[in-house]
Amino acid sequence: MSPAEILNIYEKIKEPFFTHRRFKHRDLLPLIEASPLQKEVIGQSFEGRDIYKFRWGNGPVKILLWSQMHGNEATATMALFDLFHFFAKIKNEFTELLLNSLELHFIPMLNPDGAERFTRRTAQQIDMNRDALALDCPESRLLKKMQEDLKPAFSFNLHDQDVRWAAGQTANQASIAFLATAYNDAGEWNPNRTRAMQVICEMNNVLQSLIPGKVGRFSDEFEPRAFGDNIQKWGSSLILIESGGNGQNREKMELRKLNFLIVLKALEAIAKQNYTQRKLSEYEAIPLNTKCLFDLLIKNVEYQGQPIDVGIYLNEKNNADASSYTLESSVEDLGDLSTFFGIETFDGTGLTVHPLSDFSEILTKYKEQVSETDRLAFEKKANFALTENGNLRYFIINGIIHTA
Secondary structure: OOHHHHHHHHHHHOOOOOOOOOOOHHHHHHHHHHOOOEEEEEEEOOOOOEEEEEEEOOOOEEEEEEEOOOOOOOHHHHHHHHHHHHHHHOOOHHHHHHHHHEEEEEEOOOOHHHHHHOOOOOOOOOOHHHOOOOOOOHHHHHHHHHHHHHOOOEEEEEEEOOOOEEEOOOOOEOOEEEEEOOOOOOOOOOHHHHHHHHHHHHHHHHHHOOOOOOEEEOOOOOOOOOHHHHHHHHOOEEEEEEEOOOOOOOOOHHHHHHHHHHHHHHHHHHHHOOOOOOOHHHHHOOOEEEEOEEEEEEEEEEEOOEEEEEEEEEEEEEOOOOOOEEEEEEEEEEEOOOOOEEEEEEEOOOOEEEOHHHOHHHHHHOOOOOOOOOOOOOOOOOOEEEEEOOEEEEEEEOOEEEEO
């Protein structure tokens, strides 16, 4: 199937429950129960939540895919449930190929305790992706056991990354990033790692027609504690997929759809074995993931008599039960930021920075939001005013620009 055909079907079969990323383990239980695909409980989290595995396909090539190893990285979990609908509802030549060529095993939400709090780490406050050797977490031991029992030819480690990564030193936000993880310090390419790289090239080829210039490649420095690096070493071709940023859209529904698409195209390439002609040079041509973006970059404002740039982050802060969040700004850098870019960029040429306290009507209206600071200050909330010829033109409240 072509990417266009798959995307057309997607709109008809996607799981309607998901409208935001902050769902919990209990929210998945009705979806799991309703799915006609084969599924089983394969273990429990540290706090006793059931961890499920889905199985589909009768072919000779075993593949293991898991999502939400980090509890606040939920994009691929949504995409996996979309895939479950696809496999259950679509009967055509394409699904027959996959059904008869592959044996697929999916673990959605590997870290349900972290998802409960919408935090990266497990309930033990351990980063599971640095627990492949010590196996301190029951969830880590479960993943290791799945690898040992299934001995999958390919493994897909599905993550989210910070929205501030770019594809190279550019303004292009990395919507998707890949990595064929290293298996040793030397970063060598054995047949196992090479297969992972070649399948990534197939996925990148699809994405370049849809989001050109917005695909990144992680640095492959070997991390001896990481699951990805160890699974590559244990003999399964490990493919890391990271869902990054999509402009100001924080719920990542477009990236969920792209995950759905590229996983299906990767499975097709494996089933047909048509990835084998891909070259390392194609993989290395994918620009390196570079953290060079601010949520808001204000350029060329005058501050204390000098022209400077201001780089601002907008960080998600979990509300009480982590089902929602508020954005909290932080002035991350000041000065010459000419090598950085903004998800949003504002040209402040001709404008001068002033404290909000110079404008009592603004300070009064937003007094609850500016209690910490009312002026431009490093590592403080972004609250300040911008004037032109002494007149208030714009004001920034918690990192958001308002017109006076």
